[in-house]
Amino acid sequence: MSGRVWALVVKELLAVLRDRKSRAVLIVPPLMQLALFSFAATLDVKAVDLAVLDQDGGAAAVELAQRFTAAPYFASVRHLAGMAQVAPELENERAMAVLVLAQGFSRDVAAGRPATAQVLLDGRRSNTSQIVQGYIQAVVDGYNADLAARRGQVGPPARLVVRAWFNPNLDYLWFTVPNLIGMLTMVVGLIITALSVARERELGTFDQILVTPLSPREILAGKTIPAMFLGMTEGLLIVAAAILLFDIPFRGSFAVLLLAQFLFLLSVVGVGLFISSLCMTQQQAILGTFSFMIPAMLLSGFATPIETMPAFLQLVSQVNPLRYFLVAVRGVLLKGMSPGMVLEVVWPLVPIAVVTLSLASWFFRRRLG
Known part of the structure; x- marks a missing residue:
């Protein structure tokens, strides 16, 4: 990494971490949402x-x-x-x-x-x-x-014995919380990236970056790396809360989970940069972020199985990065999926990341021109 890109990375991290509101947004809402959705977003029927x-x-x-x-x-x-x-x-x-x-x-x-x-x-x-x-x-x-x-009567000739794999007690938290790891990680990665360039434009500091010796690719790299770092940190914090606070088992490899999370965030950051390259204000960036997040959550298989959706929606869901990461995170935590099995699931994240980052770079250079 060149010294110019590193300086921009440090500047981006300081801009987020020195702002008290930004620090609060990174830590408090995800943990609150994890606790709220874990108990509220449930299909269990009790009482x-x-x-x-x-x-x-x-x-x-x-x-x-x-x-x-x-x-x-x-x-x-x-x-x-x-x-x-x-x-x-x-x-x-x-x-x-x-x-x-x-x-x-x-x-x-x-x-x-x-x-x-x-x-x-x-x-x-x-x-x-x-x-x-x-x-x-x-x-x-x-x-x-x-x-x-x-009455001494003979019971039915056939008896059904049910055994649930990977979730023996059918605890709905074991399904909800791993899914929330993916969704909240996506939210953090998208918001940080989508607001980065839009914030610079709204505050008038983006012109100062343009007069520096940084090339458009170096500026994009300086915006991508902090978002990846903060997204990975936030994701690991949510994973730790899921394990320590909700007693979700962790049966897989931590390195495999990190790899899947890295590929997932890379594709998500590409979407965030694409949104940011199109927006002039932070309000537009937030609206663009939610315009992507809601369909991505609905088409991820979290609320309803993808197999039950119409054929054209199943086709659209194949370009949804959240779909693949949810399968991976559930598999690593509950199943202990091997690295080979995880790679078979998450490999589509690589072309998705290439396409989204390329589009963001193209739009970014086009807007600069």
Whole structure:
């Protein structure tokens, strides 16, 4: 690295680190977002409110209703007096589901005939309803198994045994936090880079850089290296918080994670420089950054699987650097992926970085001309 580029790198780092607001933006918001999204952005369904309408009143119906009260999935189980109370429970969202045990339920159970219980779900929250339906089915299956055992009956001929790899307890934090490592690292890398040139133009100091002996490539290098350094540091801070504060396992190689993070940040910094080369003010740079970040997060596979998206969106997601890094960071932390497997995942980041950095350099030189 030439002395001129090094001087620009030092100048960029000092401009960020000496500013109290910039230091706060680099440290406090990412950690706050990590804590907030880890607990708020979850698809886990816990503490479900259930209502039970027992029109039978027999021993079998009472026993089944009591099993729901004892189940860990349900925070409260309210008993309704009649059908007129069912609709208000769902309409006013006081209950996520209503279990209806019709007359004759206990009589059918005692006679060995199939007994039917009806479940009414709030379809406005479709995903949650499906999960709650699974909870209710699990309680009913346990009741049926115990009932068959008391009567000396043979259980079902086939039994499903479930074992979850890489996340034995299906803890949703083990899925959310590794994804947040990638997203927050992207946010920091993009904002630092996108604001660098725009800040110089807005403050009027960019003209001072232009009269120096620095070439456009040296100026770009001086803007890229500080962003890479700060992004890597911020990413490692988020990884440390994930491991120490949220007890996320780290089963892979630290060097492999650093390599994947470096390639990811290189492609992200290219996007940030491209945005910065087009913007004249910091406000424009921030708007451009968020215009890229939101689609990148939606097309990364974090919220919904990429395989379920339309074909043209799956094609667009192939140029999204976040898509590849999320697979790598989850694999390194939870799976212990080997270096070869990680390289098979993250190699598209290299051409993405080449294209974005080249475009940023071309636009940068064009704007200077």
